[in-house]
Amino acid sequence: xxxxxxKFDKSIPCPVRTLMDRIGDKWVVLVISxxxxxxxxxxxxxxxxxxxxxxxxxxxxxxxxxxxxxxxRKMYQEIPPRVEYTLTAMGESLLPHITGLEQWAVAxxxxxxxxxxxxxxxx
Amino acid sequence: xxxxxxKFDKSIPCPVRTLMDRIGDKWVVLVISxxxxxxxxxxxxxxxxxxxxxxxxxxxxxxxxxxxxxxxRKMYQEIPPRVEYTLTAMGESLLPHITGLEQWAVAxxxxxxxxxxxxxxxx
DNA sequence: TATGTTAGTTACCTTTGGTAAGTCAAAAGT
DNA sequence: ACTTTTGACTTACCAAAGGTAACTAACATA
Numbered sequence: 001x002x003x004x005x006x007k008f009d010k011s012i013p014c015p016v017r018t019l020m021d022r023i024g025d026k027w028v029v030l031v032i033s034x035x036x037x038x039x040x041x042x043x044x045x046x047x048x049x050x051x052x053x054x055x056x057x058x059x060x061x062x063x064x065x066x067x068x069x070x071x072x073r074k075m076y077q078e079i080p081p082r083v084e085y086t087l088t089a090m091g092e093s094l095l096p097h098i099t100g101l102e103q104w105a106v107a108x109x110x111x112x113x114x115x116x117x118x119x120x121x122x123x
Numbered sequence: 124x125x126x127x128x129x130k131f132d133k134s135i136p137c138p139v140r141t142l143m144d145r146i147g148d149k150w151v152v153l154v155i156s157x158x159x160x161x162x163x164x165x166x167x168x169x170x171x172x173x174x175x176x177x178x179x180x181x182x183x184x185x186x187x188x189x190x191x192x193x194x195x196r197k198m199y200q201e202i203p204p205r206v207e208y209t210l211t212a213m214g215e216s217l218l219p220h221i222t223g224l225e226q227w228a229v230a231x232x233x234x235x236x237x238x239x240x241x242x243x244x245x246x
Numbered sequence: 247t248a249t250g251t252t253a254g255t256t257a258c259c260t261t262t263g264g265t266a267a268g269t270c271a272a273a274a275g276t
Numbered sequence: 277a278c279t280t281t282t283g284a285c286t287t288a289c290c291a292a293a294g295g296t297a298a299c300t301a302a303c304a305t306a
Contacts, residue, residue: 006157008174016153019228024147030139034129043284051131054264059285069238079272080282090234097227100220105142111213115192166253177295182254202303203252
């Protein structure tokens with residue numbers, strides 16, 4: 001039963017709130033799904049693939065994902081530096097849920113846009 | 124192929140970014156999954172069920188969900204007012220993806236917490 | 247007359263997100 | 277010898293989103 005976890009109780013950390021605190025970070029889903037698609041990637045590859053993320057936001061996003069054990073980081077002692085990011089097993093296990101969301105998003109994009117236009121024009 | 128949608132292109136709205144702009148809102152997942160569980164609910168019922176959401180954040184969350192066509196709002200002309208919220212068909216179709224995420228969250232909560240502790244103590 | 251009920255709104259402050267420029271250390275170009 | 281490039285970041289600074297507490301409308305009840 002998931003219901004029990006939904007009501008807020010300050011004595012117990014809620015898994016849904018904990019996950020959504022992370023998933024809700026603006027770039028987390030794009031980083032995870034991009035890594036999931038391409039496997040291991042370097043910092044700048046991710047930066048270019050996603051396109052509109054800043055370097056700052058990419059570093060903070062990757063740090064949080066490492067902290068949560070969803071992404072692993074491998075640094076090579078070279079100059080210029082080389083750093084590779086990969087999904088951990090836990091990250092991989094989250095991936096299908098994220099791609100599920102993405103597929104829903106693609107399928108329902110036009111429905112959402114229609115609804116937004118109607119809502120605005122009804123004002 | 125979802126890949127094409129992941130790279131940012133300002134001329135086409137990206138479904139993943141569009142959805143995550145909404146899903147990423149701190150309370151959206153909790154509101155949708157609570158409505159999905161209980162069916163129709165009134166404003167204060169949602170407020171009490173979730174527990175730690177403010178009235179302001181509940182109203183802005185519900186407004187955005189209406190705008191996107193995920194939640195419908197029915198107001199009765201009574202005093203004190205009565206307003207009922209329900210998932211639309213589109214909202215219902217999103218629900219399984221959200222409960223999938225929640226189940227993952229419940230199953231992996233301890234793994235995430237362990238990882239966070241290790242990360243912090245390694246500093 | 248004061249109090250409660252429901253679904254909000256408003257004013258205000260804090261936290262998060264975003265932009266642009268700077269850093270580091272070495273190799274490669276001129 | 278001096279400047280530029282490279283990759284993976286920081287830092288300083290500004291804008292947007294989120295949070296809190298108090299206030300509102302309109303009537304019913306004590």
